[in-house]
Amino acid sequence: MKHAFIAIAVLAVSGCASVNESYAPDGRKAYELNCSGTTRNWDKCLSKAESLCKPAGYDVLRKTGEGRAPAGGGAGGLYGSQTYERGMLIACKPR
Numbered sequence: 001m002k003h004a005f006i007a008i009a010v011l012a013v014s015g016c017a018s019v020n021e022s023y024a025p026d027g028r029k030a031y032e033l034n035c036s037g038t039t040r041n042w043d044k045c046l047s048k049a050e051s052l053c054k055p056a057g058y059d060v061l062r063k064t065g066e067g068r069a070p071a072g073g074g075a076g077g078l079y080g081s082q083t084y085e086r087g088m089l090i091a092c093k094p095r
Contacts, residue, residue, distance in 0.1 A: 018035075024061055025061070033049060053093065060090055061091055
């Protein structure tokens with residue numbers, strides 16, 4: 001249980017956006033960016049999108065978040081901290 005809490009804490013405070021490859025509705029390669037957490041913000045997602053798609057730029061296909069979700073928990077219940085959930089789906093513009 002202690003290891004699970006440590007893993008959640010590390011994910012919550014890690015500084016950059018996580019990335020998963022996907023596809024846009026029009027068939028282009030797309031990226032699911034997750035910049036959730038207490039130390040991340042939309043700037044982390046936007047910076048990651050710029051680095052993935054430079055110099056052509058990118059289209060934001062979906063943007064979700066800003067709600068709070070509980071973080072951490074165990075047999076004794078939730079630890080009481082909250083984190084922001086943020087994510088976006090982007091596709092690089094054709095060159």
